Amino acid sequence: MARRAIPDIVVGRLPVYLRALSFLIVEGRQITSSQELGDRLGISSAQIRKDLSHFGEFGKQGTGYDINFLYDQLRQILKVNRMWDVVLVGAGNLGKAIADYGGFAGKGFVIQAIFDTDPAKVGKPMGIDNLMVQPLDALGEMIHAKGIVVGIIATPAEEAVAVARTMIDAGVKAILNYAPITLTVPSHVRVQYVDPVVGLQRMTYYLSTS
Amino acid sequence: MARRAIPDIVVGRLPVYLRALSFLIVEGRQITSSQELGDRLGISSAQIRKDLSHFGEFGKQGTGYDINFLYDQLRQILKVNRMWDVVLVGAGNLGKAIADYGGFAGKGFVIQAIFDTDPAKVGKPMGIDNLMVQPLDALGEMIHAKGIVVGIIATPAEEAVAVARTMIDAGVKAILNYAPITLTVPSHVRVQYVDPVVGLQRMTYYLSTS
Numbered sequence: 001m002a003r004r005a006i007p008d009i010v011v012g013r014l015p016v017y018l019r020a021l022s023f024l025i026v027e028g029r030q031i032t033s034s035q036e037l038g039d040r041l042g043i044s045s046a047q048i049r050k051d052l053s054h055f056g057e058f059g060k061q062g063t064g065y066d067i068n069f070l071y072d073q074l075r076q077i078l079k080v081n082r083m084w085d086v087v088l089v090g091a092g093n094l095g096k097a098i099a100d101y102g103g104f105a106g107k108g109f110v111i112q113a114i115f116d117t118d119p120a121k122v123g124k125p126m127g128i129d130n131l132m133v134q135p136l137d138a139l140g141e142m143i144h145a146k147g148i149v150v151g152i153i154a155t156p157a158e159e160a161v162a163v164a165r166t167m168i169d170a171g172v173k174a175i176l177n178y179a180p181i182t183l184t185v186p187s188h189v190r191v192q193y194v195d196p197v198v199g200l201q202r203m204t205y206y207l208s209t210s
Numbered sequence: 211m212a213r214r215a216i217p218d219i220v221v222g223r224l225p226v227y228l229r230a231l232s233f234l235i236v237e238g239r240q241i242t243s244s245q246e247l248g249d250r251l252g253i254s255s256a257q258i259r260k261d262l263s264h265f266g267e268f269g270k271q272g273t274g275y276d277i278n279f280l281y282d283q284l285r286q287i288l289k290v291n292r293m294w295d296v297v298l299v300g301a302g303n304l305g306k307a308i309a310d311y312g313g314f315a316g317k318g319f320v321i322q323a324i325f326d327t328d329p330a331k332v333g334k335p336m337g338i339d340n341l342m343v344q345p346l347d348a349l350g351e352m353i354h355a356k357g358i359v360v361g362i363i364a365t366p367a368e369e370a371v372a373v374a375r376t377m378i379d380a381g382v383k384a385i386l387n388y389a390p391i392t393l394t395v396p397s398h399v400r401v402q403y404v405d406p407v408v409g410l411q412r413m414t415y416y417l418s419t420s
Contacts (some may be wrong), residue, residue: 002418006372008412011415012408012412014412014415015405015408015411016392016408017409019390019392019407019410022390023367039394040392040394041392042394063276077415078411078412078414078415079412079414079419080414082419084410084414086410087348093306093310093311094307094311096307097303098304098406101303101304101406103390103406103407104406107407107410108410108411108414109410116386119218122358149417150410150414152406157359166312170228173416173417174410174413174414174417176406176410180229180313181229181233182226182229182230182251183249184249184252184253190416192409192410193415194407194409194413195341196311196313196314196362196386197225197313197314197319198222198225198229199316200317200318200360200402201224201225201228201288202218202221202288203360203384203386203400204288204360205224205287206221206384207289207360209289210382
């Protein structure tokens with residue numbers, strides 16, 4: 001499997017396939033097809049077959065995919081058949097929503113520590129795991145000590161650049177950035193962006209104005 | 211300008227360019243270049259020039275881009291040189307964080323109404339504009355009455371499908387979906403997804419496990 005040859009856009013669709021498979025499992029289903037997955041996801045069945053073919057042979061012509069098998073395989077490919085410790089920086093409204101989110105469980109991620117600069121927040125428990133919010137200047141040491149490689153930034157834009165630098169210097173290699181700013185990072189670090197304004201503006205382009 | 215020929219991936223980069231320009235404006239800058247923008251965004255300058263060339267001629271060889279002019283042009287192209295009314299469904303932790311978010315101001319969007327099914331939340335004020343949370347069964351009528359075309363879904367996955375259907379039936383054409391589920395929508399409707407798990411899983415693929 002020549003992993004380096006796989007386009008990032010293909011990799012980006014795998015978590016969406018995994019999510020769809022998890023719904024099928026909840027529905028008690030055993031077998032699915034690229035056609036059914038495609039219909040559910042608004043993606044052509046040919047695209048799904050082509051995407052999956054990068055990683056191996058997961059179904060047989062005419063019999064479809066074994067849902068549990070494909071689910072396990074995709075978890076393995078995405079390396080989420082294990083737990084990744086995550087640091088979260090920002091304990092404001094958004095950080096609180098992320099810390100309270102139950103959707104990480106079973107998906108490969110567990111928030112291990114939460115940081116903020118606000119003395120009013122530091123020392124207070126937050127999130128589903130009741131983690132004590134820690135002062136931001138403890139961030140680097142914690143990442144380093146625990147060997148954490150995944151970080152979430154939920155700070156204002158002004159603070160995100162410095163937070164990212166601290167994360168990366170301490171060993172973080174994957175950042176989910178909710179701050180509305182593009183981060184400049186070394187080539188060994190990946191960033192995924194979550195900015196509702198960018199999502200909305202990308203759609204208004206197509207709307208008719210009257 | 212043959213708008214239909216412009217790939218969606220190009221459209222998707224315009225809000226990111228717009229965001230970078232807004233930082234340059236705050237910094238008091240007048241002129242920028244595709245090289246500088248590219249350095250800030252981790253995109254090649256050639257890509258930026260090519261993307262912008264779809265929409266017209268915004269800079270002169272050797273003199274760069276007038277920042278305010280390009281900013282205004284991109285706002286016009288993305289149709290965010292006006293305000294779009296938005297309905298938000300879901301007044302839980304995430305909905306509250308979205309309603310409290312100050313980042314929509316000046317970017318083209320204003321949340322006009324918030325809906326939830328929880329009787330404990332309905333009737334209480336929420337967000338920076340102190341909007342009274344309304345019962346979900348009032349959603350369709352409000353969208354229809356106010357001619358709203360943009361919606362944000364911040365509900366659990368189980369409720370998102372029905373909420374999207376109500377939105378679309380009432381006239382919504384653009385949905386920002388925070389619920390971790392793919393929505394099946396008619397071709398005249400666009401959806402952008404925000405799922406932190408998908409963002410994180412897309413990155414763990416590239417991480418080494420030890």
